[in-house]
Amino acid sequence: MSIFRFLFSKTFLKQLGLALLILVVFIFIVKWWLGSTTNHDELIAVPDLKGMTLDVVEQELSNADLRPFIMDSANYNPNYPKFSVIEQSPAAGKFVKENRQIYLVLNPSGYRKITIPNVISKTRRQAEPTLISLGFKIGKITFVDYIGENELREMYHKGKRIQPGDKLQKTATIDLVLGNGKGSYRSSVSDNDSDSQNNDTDGGN
Incomplete structure (x- = not known):
């Protein structure tokens, strides 16, 4: 009988409420920490890099908290300046997380x-x-x-x-x-x- 009286006592209810409050605060802090470290729900639009030279590309990606990854050059395309971007992945306008690598294909200096x-x-x-x-x-x-x-x-x-x-x-x-x-x-x-x-x-x- 004394156990039931304790469970419904003001002291136990206060302790239970305090424990629940601490649990809620702990869950909130964990969710905030995970969101800040993984950039949860924070996406960045990939800029259009085609036609840009490498130095301009590096500046654009740095401003967007993204990283370039240079792939092998493709066949020479006379419609683009030498050593400029002719292909990129993900494509311009796609949304990615911070610090994502953007794969770039550069225009070679001329025809082989x-x-x-x-x-x-x-x-x-x-x-x-x-x-x-x-x-x-x-x-x-x-x-x-x-x-x-x-x-x-x-x-x-x-x-x-x-x-x-x-x-x-x-x-x-x-x-x-x-x-x-x-x-x-x-x-x-x-x-x-x-x-x-x-x-x-x-x-x-």
Whole structure:
């Protein structure tokens, strides 16, 4: 009987109320601490970084409490400045937590260099598609006396003769020298050999 009288006494009720109050305060403090350390419900909008150079990007992300992570460069995009952002993840406008990494792909300094294939002695119909498929552009077409009509004899880039195996930047323009179908094979070979010897002599001088 005395136990029931104690449970309903003012002293026990005061202690019970105090314990509940302490529990509520403790739960509130824990929730506040978790919210402040994990930024619960605090999201940041990812800024649009495309076209920005790396130094500007770093400043933008620092102001937003975000971190950049640079990924491998992609293929060169002429629509963006060199070393600027051309891709980002998460995308602009997405909401993320503070200190989140933003993955960035930068525009390289230029097109990569490609090895010139051996298309000498190929017909124009064969050589042009091969060069174009690799990303080169076809420039000026000239003809020389040679029995093989439309057969590729020489290639030039910016006035300099180039050979199969040389490397040029993708989208580089290549000028083609083709045979015109005139003359004989022997005379054409002799002329070419003579030209090569003259070029070697001139180079030595």
